[in-house]
Amino acid sequence: MFIVPEREIAGLVTPEAAFEAVEAVFAAMASGAAWNFPVVREAIGHEDALYGFKGGFDRAGGALGLKAGGYWPNNIEKRGIINHQSTVFLFDPDTGRVAAMVGGNLLTALRTAAASSVSIKHLARKDAKVLGMVGAGHQSHFQLRAAARQRPFEKVVAWNYHPEMLPKLGQTAAELGLPFEAVSLAELGAQADVIITITSAFSPSLMDAHVRPGTHLACMGTDTKGKQEVEAALLARATVFCDEVAQSVTIGEAQHAVAAGLIGERDIVQIGAVVNGTHPGRTSADEITLFDGTGVGLQDLAVAAAAVGIARARGVAIEVEV
Numbered sequence: 001m002f003i004v005p006e007r008e009i010a011g012l013v014t015p016e017a018a019f020e021a022v023e024a025v026f027a028a029m030a031s032g033a034a035w036n037f038p039v040v041r042e043a044i045g046h047e048d049a050l051y052g053f054k055g056g057f058d059r060a061g062g063a064l065g066l067k068a069g070g071y072w073p074n075n076i077e078k079r080g081i082i083n084h085q086s087t088v089f090l091f092d093p094d095t096g097r098v099a100a101m102v103g104g105n106l107l108t109a110l111r112t113a114a115a116s117s118v119s120i121k122h123l124a125r126k127d128a129k130v131l132g133m134v135g136a137g138h139q140s141h142f143q144l145r146a147a148a149r150q151r152p153f154e155k156v157v158a159w160n161y162h163p164e165m166l167p168k169l170g171q172t173a174a175e176l177g178l179p180f181e182a183v184s185l186a187e188l189g190a191q192a193d194v195i196i197t198i199t200s201a202f203s204p205s206l207m208d209a210h211v212r213p214g215t216h217l218a219c220m221g222t223d224t225k226g227k228q229e230v231e232a233a234l235l236a237r238a239t240v241f242c243d244e245v246a247q248s249v250t251i252g253e254a255q256h257a258v259a260a261g262l263i264g265e266r267d268i269v270q271i272g273a274v275v276n277g278t279h280p281g282r283t284s285a286d287e288i289t290l291f292d293g294t295g296v297g298l299q300d301l302a303v304a305a306a307a308v309g310i311a312r313a314r315g316v317a318i319e320v321e322v
């Protein structure tokens with residue numbers, strides 16, 4: 001098997017490589033060539049940790065495996081390492097033998113940013129000029145960088161529950177050459193053509209009335225039962241897309257609109273169908289499109305497989321006998 005350590009990932013997997021891998025696997029999911037396995041997530045009763053597995057099989061791309069890991073809230077304070085920890089394991093689909101072990105921490109941020117940027121590529125208006133960011137934590141920087149590749153944005157407007165975190169996001173915007181303004185949520189909705197929400201909130205920040213016609217939203221923070229970033233009524237007004245419907249309605253932003261009876265499971269479109277051309281995506285300049293990105297195991301396998309391929313080509317994958 002090959003090992004690709006966490007420390008190598010930054011030098012191997014570019015946002016473009018992550019984008020290509022994620023766009024392809026979303027397409028494979030929509031055509032039925034790839035599917036995710038049920039997610040396991042357990043509070044292990046030790047260090048307050050949440051541990052689990054996200055796995056799947058991509059018959060088209062040949063990736064079989066799982067991401068194992070979770071959230072250890074005491075890591076930073078006690079050990080000086082980040083709280084989210086994950087590792088991807090890939091298996092040979094022909095034999096079941098383990099094929100690779102890949103550091104999954106940076107890959108998670110890259111594949112999550114790739115997912116929202118796939119949605120922006122396929123669903124945002126071509127003339128989108130202002131990017132709105134709701135959230136300024138770890139993931140937001142990756143999200144901003146990936147989004148900036150999809151449209152020639154002229155400005156970033158941002159809001160965060162903890163405003164003291166915004167200047168750091170402003171630095172990322174400055175590195176991209178983009179003017180940055182901290183605004184109220186009402187101002188953000190009034191200006192933005194594309195909005196990314198990437199918070200760990202359990203109640204909505206962005207309300208239906210904040211969002212104007214023609215906006216594309218990528219709601220990326222809600223990945224657990226009970227979390228919520230936007231008002232459920234917004235999903236009733238929007239055309240709703242997702243990575244995977246089963247996750248969207250249970251742990252995604254759509255869980256609340258479905259529970260309230262505002263939309264049904266059948267109203268939600270897999271983004272891969274738009275990539276494949278079997279769904280038209282946005283059909284008018286006034287339509288609100290909303291991508292509910294919950295994060296699926298196949299995204300992790302896709303970017304990990306890309307990392308292994310690049311690492312082997314560059315001679316940095318470590319080969320071990322198992």
Ligand code: NAD
Pocket residue numbers: 108112134135136137138139140160161162165198199200201202203205220221222223227293294295296
């Ligand atoms: P982080 O802890 O670095 O940042 C958290 C963000 O949420 C900050 O902007 C913070 O100000 C904001 N926030 C905290 N409490 C809030 C509240 N009550 N109301 C509004 N905002 C609040 O976290 P991160 O690593 O940037 O992750 C952000 C979210 O994205 C988390 O919920 C995480 O689970 C989720 N996530 C999703 C995926 C996916 O594939 N969809 C992947 C990775 C992370």
